[in-house]
Amino acid sequence: MDQKGIKIVAKNSKAYHDYFIEDKYEAGIELAGTEVKSIRQGNINLKDSFCLAKDGQMQVYGMHISPYEKGNIFNRDPLRPKKLLLHRKELNRLYGLVKQQQGLTLIPLQAYFKGSRVKIELGVC
Numbered sequence: 001m002d003q004k005g006i007k008i009v010a011k012n013s014k015a016y017h018d019y020f021i022e023d024k025y026e027a028g029i030e031l032a033g034t035e036v037k038s039i040r041q042g043n044i045n046l047k048d049s050f051c052l053a054k055d056g057q058m059q060v061y062g063m064h065i066s067p068y069e070k071g072n073i074f075n076r077d078p079l080r081p082k083k084l085l086l087h088r089k090e091l092n093r094l095y096g097l098v099k100q101q102q103g104l105t106l107i108p109l110q111a112y113f114k115g116s117r118v119k120i121e122l123g124v125c
Contacts, residue, residue, distance in 0.1 A: 008110055008112040010042070010111045012046035015107045019105075020125060021123040025124070027058070027085060028085035028086075029083070030083040030084075031065075031082065033074065034067070035065045035068070035076060038068040039065060040113075043068075044063070044066075046108045049061065049107070050107055051106035052106075053091070059081040060108055061081050066078055084122075094106060104124055108123075
């Protein structure tokens with residue numbers, strides 16, 4: 001991930017220690033404006049977060065984004081489930097992998113800015 005225009009904000013180093021990573025995927029994440037500002041300040045924690053597929057969508061649970069200090073009423077719940085933005089083919093492939101092999105799970109490995117967008121690297125464990 002040492003490309004131009006990529007700024008790593010948070011890493012989940014515990015995931016590399018606790019799990020065997022079989023495959024990696026990149027996904028966008030749907031966020032509110034104050035959440036993006038908070039991530040720019042480095043107030044994100046990926047520890048103990050995981051992804052689940054529900055109703056044809058992939059969501060990340062347990063990812064903590066601290067409230068933006070100047071956000072007042074626009075701040076969201078720090079632990080709310082956040083929707084991941086994936087192509088339909090990728091979503092179906094990941095959903096099939098997790099359902100087919102009962103031991104597999106999806107874990108966010110790192111969060112980074114690619115240009116002005118927040119991206120998440122997912123690991124299939």
